[in-house]
Amino acid sequence: MSQYPEPLEKLIKELKKLPSIGQRTAERLAFYLLNQPEENAMLLSQAVLDLKTKIRLCRECFNFSEEELCTICKDGHRDRSMICVISHPPELWKIERCNGYHGLYHVLGGLISPVNDVHPEDLHIDGLMRRIEGGAVQEVILALDPKVEGEATSMYLARRIKTYGISTTRIAQGVPIGRDLEFADELTLNRALQGRVSI
Numbered sequence: 001m002s003q004y005p006e007p008l009e010k011l012i013k014e015l016k017k018l019p020s021i022g023q024r025t026a027e028r029l030a031f032y033l034l035n036q037p038e039e040n041a042m043l044l045s046q047a048v049l050d051l052k053t054k055i056r057l058c059r060e061c062f063n064f065s066e067e068e069l070c071t072i073c074k075d076g077h078r079d080r081s082m083i084c085v086i087s088h089p090p091e092l093w094k095i096e097r098c099n100g101y102h103g104l105y106h107v108l109g110g111l112i113s114p115v116n117d118v119h120p121e122d123l124h125i126d127g128l129m130r131r132i133e134g135g136a137v138q139e140v141i142l143a144l145d146p147k148v149e150g151e152a153t154s155m156y157l158a159r160r161i162k163t164y165g166i167s168t169t170r171i172a173q174g175v176p177i178g179r180d181l182e183f184a185d186e187l188t189l190n191r192a193l194q195g196r197v198s199i
């Protein structure tokens with residue numbers, strides 16, 4: 001079987017590395033791009049490059065940000081007495097779209113998982129403790145996956161937060177969170193935030 005020209009092969013190979021893109025889809029996308037004006041290809045490649053060069057992690061909450069502090073941490077109208085802890089940034093944006101939460105966030109960057117060699121020091125946990133030590137925080141809401149790793153992480157955090165004498169809650173159980181949080185509908189998520197319980 002004869003091969004595609006080298007640049008086309010190369011693009012197909014890169015596209016196939018993306019989630020849910022197989023050989024057929026990669027080929028279709030590559031041919032589509034090939035038929036686009038050069039300007040569109042430039043815009044796409046520049047957008048991909050900008051992701052890596054213009055986005056960093058917020059110094060406070062570890063959300064994706066263009067500046068040292070993200071738009072949420074900079075926003076003077078947010079309730080600074082509450083921090084909602086999540087594992088990854090997409091979950092933050094899902095909660096934001098619900099419009100029912102006006103506190104701050106803290107992104108852990110994963111969940112504690114000894115089997116995968118992820119320990120508390122590999123996550124942004126010390127950063128969370130520093131924020132709590134700052135004194136303005138009155139409640140930490142844990143919105144982590146209710147499965148094993150999320151549970152272990154929640155318990156670990158609750159134990160450490162307790163030493164500061166502030167309230168630790170978790171969003172209502174039975175709500176798909178963690179990786180599934182991205183797919184939870186907004187009403188369910190708002191209800192889960194309203195129905196949070198102390199731990």
Ligand SMILES: [Zn+2]
Nearest residue numbers: 058061070073
């Ligand atoms: Zn931030």
